[in-house]
Amino acid sequence: MNKIISAFVAGIIFGIGLTIAQMVNPAKVLAFLDLAGAWDPSLAFVMGGGAGVAAIGYRLVLRRPRPVLADIFQVPTRTDLNARLIIGGGLFGIGWGIAGLCPGPALAVLALGYSEGIIFALAMLAGFVLFEVYDRSLLNNKKKGKANA
Amino acid sequence: MENFTPISSLIGGGLIGLSAVLFMLLNGRIAGISGIAGGLIVPVAGDWPWRLAFVLGLVAGPLVYMALGGQLPAIQFPVSSPLGLIAAGLIVGFGTRLGGGCTSGHGVCGVSRLSVRSLVATAAFMFTGFATVYVIRHVMGG
Numbered sequence A: 001m002n003k004i005i006s007a008f009v010a011g012i013i014f015g016i017g018l019t020i021a022q023m024v025n026p027a028k029v030l031a032f033l034d035l036a037g038a039w040d041p042s043l044a045f046v047m048g049g050g051a052g053v054a055a056i057g058y059r060l061v062l063r064r065p066r067p068v069l070a071d072i073f074q075v076p077t078r079t080d081l082n083a084r085l086i087i088g089g090g091l092f093g094i095g096w097g098i099a100g101l102c103p104g105p106a107l108a109v110l111a112l113g114y115s116e117g118i119i120f121a122l123a124m125l126a127g128f129v130l131f132e133v134y135d136r137s138l139l140n141n142k143k144k145g146k147a148n149a
Numbered sequence B: 001m002e003n004f005t006p007i008s009s010l011i012g013g014g015l016i017g018l019s020a021v022l023f024m025l026l027n028g029r030i031a032g033i034s035g036i037a038g039g040l041i042v043p044v045a046g047d048w049p050w051r052l053a054f055v056l057g058l059v060a061g062p063l064v065y066m067a068l069g070g071q072l073p074a075i076q077f078p079v080s081s082p083l084g085l086i087a088a089g090l091i092v093g094f095g096t097r098l099g100g101g102c103t104s105g106h107g108v109c110g111v112s113r114l115s116v117r118s119l120v121a122t123a124a125f126m127f128t129g130f131a132t133v134y135v136i137r138h139v140m141g142g
Helices: A002-020 A026-033 A042-061 A083-099 A103-108 A115-148 B006-027 B033-038 B048-067 B082-098 B103-112 B116-139
Strands: none
Touching (some): A002 A103, A002 B006, A026 A083, A042 B006, A042 B103, A103 A115, A103 B033, A103 B103, B033 B048
16 A cells, blocks of 8 residues: 555656646647757756756665565666667657657646647557557467477 | 746756655656556556556646646647647557657666666657657758
């Protein structure tokens, strides 16, 4: 139960941060991505501020033997670079550049009732589903391949 | 540059970082939105309630901010055609899951740990983000 409350609170703080940083405003995000237009560098400060606080905070937190409410820290340890990472990241940037919304702001803007935001968020969820279908079909093909070999 | 807002951007970004640190301290996890939300598509027993709670908190964030007396920023959607929004949403959903993260998981959490994968993914989505806006606004002239 505590893990659920802490996740809810972390989500609220995250959503307030996105609001103050104006990342819930697609026009602001697109102005940042428009290097050749009336460029608004603000978003670099959002990412810089976030990464700066996280860099210091993570360093302090990860000295602990374990998290307060869980058994282990689940920090990604992979270091390999593969096509999925680069193609996935590249695709994401294209969608981000079209609409000016990434997953956090797409969810945070939902309760404000903009139809554009709701359409985008539903399509994004459909994209999540599409990925699961794609990922599972790959997994099944691998299994079949092994069975045939 | 008339809309440049370095102070509120730093404060907002700092809160995002604070959320990420708090979530690591308490739950021991990375605050990556696409991973947290995407993990709800095929729910795993015992694993989904905290994911849903985080997402609901995220949705409630702007409302809590207003309730605390904060003023919402202007919100404009330069692309408002359903077709454009649907295409963009699909690509963002699929791409972030394929690439294992988005602006939060890779761009903030991963970059702060100097994760090589996150630095590469962030470079990839920044590059295509810049390129896409360039093509739409300055080549196609839309």
